[in-house]
Amino acid sequence: MPDMNGEPTHGPTDETNSDTGPRTDSPTDSGTDSGTDSGTSVAAGTDTPGHRLTAGLTIGNRVVVRYRLEEGEGAAATDFVGELVARNTDFLVVDTKTERVKLIRADVLAAKDVPPPASRAGRPHERVSADDLEKLMAKGWQAVDRGGVGDWVLRASGGFTGRANSVLVVGDPSLPVERAIDFAEKWYADRERPAIFQVHGETGFDATEQPTVAALLERGYVVGGGHDNWQRVLVMTGLSAAVPPLTEQSAPVTADAQLQLDWLTAYGEQRSIVPGATEAVLTGSDGQLFLSVRDPDTNTIIGLARLAIHPGWAGIFGLWVHPDHRRTGLATTIVSAAAMVARENNMPAMYLQVSEDNAAGVAFWRDLGFTVHHEYTYVAKPSA
Numbered sequence: 001m002p003d004m005n006g007e008p009t010h011g012p013t014d015e016t017n018s019d020t021g022p023r024t025d026s027p028t029d030s031g032t033d034s035g036t037d038s039g040t041s042v043a044a045g046t047d048t049p050g051h052r053l054t055a056g057l058t059i060g061n062r063v064v065v066r067y068r069l070e071e072g073e074g075a076a077a078t079d080f081v082g083e084l085v086a087r088n089t090d091f092l093v094v095d096t097k098t099e100r101v102k103l104i105r106a107d108v109l110a111a112k113d114v115p116p117p118a119s120r121a122g123r124p125h126e127r128v129s130a131d132d133l134e135k136l137m138a139k140g141w142q143a144v145d146r147g148g149v150g151d152w153v154l155r156a157s158g159g160f161t162g163r164a165n166s167v168l169v170v171g172d173p174s175l176p177v178e179r180a181i182d183f184a185e186k187w188y189a190d191r192e193r194p195a196i197f198q199v200h201g202e203t204g205f206d207a208t209e210q211p212t213v214a215a216l217l218e219r220g221y222v223v224g225g226g227h228d229n230w231q232r233v234l235v236m237t238g239l240s241a242a243v244p245p246l247t248e249q250s251a252p253v254t255a256d257a258q259l260q261l262d263w264l265t266a267y268g269e270q271r272s273i274v275p276g277a278t279e280a281v282l283t284g285s286d287g288q289l290f291l292s293v294r295d296p297d298t299n300t301i302i303g304l305a306r307l308a309i310h311p312g313w314a315g316i317f318g319l320w321v322h323p324d325h326r327r328t329g330l331a332t333t334i335v336s337a338a339a340m341v342a343r344e345n346n347m348p349a350m351y352l353q354v355s356e357d358n359a360a361g362v363a364f365w366r367d368l369g370f371t372v373h374h375e376y377t378y379v380a381k382p383s384a
């Protein structure tokens with residue numbers, strides 16, 4: 001959807017979204033404000049089964065909503081599938097493939113968040129499109145400050161990680177590329193941050209062939225932005241069912257829904273923390289778990305990972321094992337625990353991102369059967 005207002009295009013928003021206040025058009029007659037029958041339904045109350053069923057839906061997620069049709073239409077119910085863009089006391093607003101519909105919450109019969117659609121044949125971790133997986137992963141590592149240019153997502157988080165401080169170039173910016181870049185550059189300049197663009201493609205893709213990148217190169221940007229680990233990042237996916245289960249010999253893994261200080265301190269051993277921004281990103285998704293393994297002698301954390309939870313997908317972030325304890329199977333144990341959580345919670349597919357130059361990381365994931373889904377790179381001015 002075109003969005004030039006700088007407001008978040010993804011992620012949780014308030015229940016009452018002023019942009020999409022109640023209208024009384026029925027979903028089968030969207031665009032007309034007749035408001036007669038639907039007004040009756042709204043008057044039915046704000047604590048109907050439909051209200052309760054829709055309370056847990058996540059704004060920005062793909063949802064399926066089973067909806068009571070008005071009398072006389074011949075069928076009892078129909079399903080709407082699309083992105084939930086807003087919800088208030090009485091209505092849901094869903095962008096389906098063909099139209100934006102406003103649904104009366106009291107008339108909802110069933111509803112749930114669902115994974116991104118299949119765009120090709122394959123197993124659950126293979127059939128998602130790269131654009132959809134990128135959008136999902138952005139929700140698994142939610143930037144503190146977010147905006148939009150059409151489908152592009154603008155993200156800023158005080159400089160904590162490239163992915164939370166870059167433009168996610170996906171879909172259509174709804175503007176000519178030069179104007180979209182102008183908009184993004186101003187958005188970052190307003191925040192005193194450099195504009196960095198994250199672009200993706202198939203394995204081995206040549207970023208310079210993309211029109212957006214060509215336009216950026218003209219402006220003095222470079223692929224990789226002068227950082228070795230920004231040159232090429234692999235997005236790898238696998239099946240949670242294919243990860244080996246925990247065994248009796250596995251070290252105990254703790255899974256905590258809350259971010260604890262000692263987890264954060266151990267996490268700080270692998271990358272610099274930006275106080276405030278780091279905690280906000282780590283805890284900013286709709287659901288996450290902080291996994292850790294401790295040294296039985298010192299009780300200090302010697303291995304950790306963060307698991308982002310999505311409909312149908314689990315994302316692994318920040319997997320790390322203390323150098324003194326590597327090659328003893330700890331990372332495998334942590335991922336086995338993560339996969340167990342994924343299997344138990346109906347998440348057949350898993351993703352992670354690893355820099356191509358991280359030989360140990362790539363070898364580790366390949367050893368577990370994960371394969372490259374697509375790749376991305378950053379395009380930035382060398383000073384960024």
Ligand SMILES: CC(C)(COP(=O)(O)OP(=O)(O)OC[C@H]1O[C@@H](n2cnc3c(N)ncnc32)[C@H](O)[C@@H]1OP(=O)(O)O)[C@@H](O)C(=O)NCCC(=O)NCCS
Pocket residue numbers: 270318319320321322325326327328329330331332333352353354358359360361363364365367
């Ligand atoms: C990558 C990392 C998490 C692996 O942790 P680990 O506890 O040593 O991994 P495991 O002992 O479970 O290794 C399982 C298998 O992965 C592969 N592997 C792990 N480290 C490897 C390395 N340095 N080189 C080649 N293969 C490696 C091996 O096949 C290994 O089995 P083996 O030891 O029987 O040969 C660890 O090296 C690390 O913390 N690196 C820094 C952070 C990082 O790169 N994280 C991954 C980013 S997603």
